[in-house]
Amino acid sequence: GVVSVAAIFMAGIIPGILVGIGLMIVAGVISIKNKYGKGVRFGLKESITKFFVAVPALLLIVIVLGGILSGFFTATEASAIAVIYALFLSVVVYREVKWSELPELFLAAGRTTAVVFMLIGTSMAMSYVLAHENIPQSISSALLGLSENPLLILFIINLMLLFVGTFMDMTPAVLIFTPIFLPIVKQLGVHPIHFGIIMIANLCIGICTPPVGSCLFIGCGIAKTTITDVMRHIMPFFLAMIIVLFIITYVPWFSMALPAALKLF
CATH class of the missing domain: 1.10.287 (Helix Hairpins)
Incomplete structure (x- = not known):
């Protein structure tokens, strides 16, 4: 299940471009519909x-x-x-x-780092409990008992990860659910690099969704607005990301082309 970090980096380039294109299409349609006009040349x-x-x-x-x-x-x-x-x-x-601003910046970074380490520590403890109680094997058996069709299993995994992303940050989600889902998809013939991109794409959507969407909170803070006001405007962007997610899921070429070309696996 161990894959090269470089391979994952390269595997994410084409899916990332697809997400960008999807978001640009939505932004363009909204701009034309609302007559925002053209930017300064x-x-x-x-x-x-x-x-x-x-x-x-x-x-x-x-x-x-x-x-x-x-x-x-x-x-x-x-x-x-x-x-x-x-x-x-x-x-x-x-x-x-300014140099005088650095102490406050370091303090803020320390707070953020402490929160991340607490999440990682908790998720590691939860991962230990899951492994000790054989929960990954139970989930694996349940999913494979439903069907051996990889298309259906990947669809269910996507739905579960999208749901998990709404209340769990990316780092603990990866640490907890990778050991659960990776053995399942490997049995179905899905390459670990491809699955890694599927999981990252799911959880990247999750960090933009409430109630634990860290990117959403940061964006609202910068824009000085509320999540309630933002949510109704960003639904088309969520739809675009989900469409791209399923394209990435069911067309492995987008994830595997660059790592294969560079012989990273």
Whole structure:
């Protein structure tokens, strides 16, 4: 069940593009329907200037993905390097953060990290209980008892993960449900890389849905609005993501093409 982190990274590129296209289509339709108008066009000179201003920030992507794919550092080490580089850009290069603001930022980051570690610790304990009580085997037997049709089983797993995502954050959900569902899908001939993308796609929808949608809460906080006001406007975007989810689920090529081309498995 262990797969390369680089393979998962590459496997997520095409599905990510599909999600982006789906969201752009919805945004375009809503924009035309509500007559939002066109954005401000930049001239060639201004576009080039803004591009060069953004180059240091864009290098962050190159550093992280390049380092992981080349094997220079692990995904965990990449996250630490990304934080240090982003801090350097914010304080020294772009000067959007003052030195005097750093203590409060570090304190806020510490609070967030503490919450994440508490969730991970709790989920690990729950995973131990699930394994000790043979619950994964019971769920596996129940699902396989319903049908041996991989299309139906994947449909049920998608529904379960979409439901789980509404009340559980991504990290504990992955830690708890991967050991449950992975043996099932492997019996049905689904590649672990493909299943990893299916699970990530499901839970990415979950982090945008209440009551535990962390991205939704952050977005509402930035926009200074309420979840109630936002929910009725984002339903078309949820529908687009769910449609793409099922396309990814039932067409493995989208997940497997790049890892196969790069011989990552």
